[in-house]
Amino acid sequence: MDYYPESVIRLINEIARLPGIGYKSAIKIAYNLIEMSEPEVVKLAKSMVEMKKKVHYCRQCHHLTEDELCSICASDKRDRSIICVVDTPRDLIAIEKTREFHGLYHVLHGRISPLDGVRPQDLTIASLEKRLAGGEVKEMILANSPTLEGESTAVYLSKTMHGKVDKITRIAHGVPIGGDLEFADEITLLKAMEGRHDY
């Protein structure tokens, strides 16, 4: 590591500390910055700090926002009787992009994972419980990711929220549209067969 000037080493180390960014990616990003002009780097650095100062989580659903409520919770066009529970803001945005869901969301900011030390109380579950207690919500859709941790979280929520909301549903598992059936894994195919419907 003494191959780089000191300020480059320091920057690479700081970038590599970002979760999900490995050492090689950090070096790549550092090189990109070296090749940019100084005003460009200053502009990027300012954008980072400005974003960090402005953005926080929505008081109600915990999605990203610069205001007290996110644009979805603040909208009067959304159906307040249905809440879609997602693991992350990225999942929320994936569903928003379908333009077919018009209810509200609840972002857990993680999945229950004892191995990674993520317990139910580390997620926004207490806040979800309070929202359901309001009585306005009729259906809670569990849109947790179809991974081991996502399924565990969905199971945990369906058990603890049982009786606190009229209807609890889980998004369907099956073969993804546009995918070749032969490449689907066995469990997905099994779920797709189990979930078959009249056509």
Next chain:
Amino acid sequence: MDYYPESVIRLINEIARLPGIGYKSAIKIAYNLIEMSEPEVVKLAKSMVEMKKKVHYCRQCHHLTEDELCSICASDKRDRSIICVVDTPRDLIAIEKTREFHGLYHVLHGRISPLDGVRPQDLTIASLEKRLAGGEVKEMILANSPTLEGESTAVYLSKTMHGKVDKITRIAHGVPIGGDLEFADEITLLKAMEGRHDY
């Protein structure tokens, strides 16, 4: 894109402008920054700007440095009669890590590529010519990448520098150590066969 708060959109767009970083990676990095504490983001932003202010290219070999000469050019332990020409600082560091080369380097900062609009005069070739004219250099090793553009650059250099230095050599092509022979491509295997030596 109106799914994100404005300051997040602005940041994602700026990160995505970095060469080699796609839109999805930019979103991932933005999320990382959102999850960091404000002091951490401020620290990272400062490191970026500080690195950019301090780091520039070595006056002699064009490697990264915070001084006038890089640590390699400034060292009195290096053999000044041999120059290894590389495309990028990353290639230089890859060779340094072998700890077997004790000469100097020359970083071209790119490869000749008419398709990408990179011409010989866009690289540090004039500066290389000046170094050879000094008369101290006896051998120039062409360590350009074994890609189409790297080979073109090596060919261009061997032609234009012919007669200006006693010896011009090219690094060997062959099968990578530790790689399974069956996975080597045909051209690499052909080069490995051509370059075979007594054993």
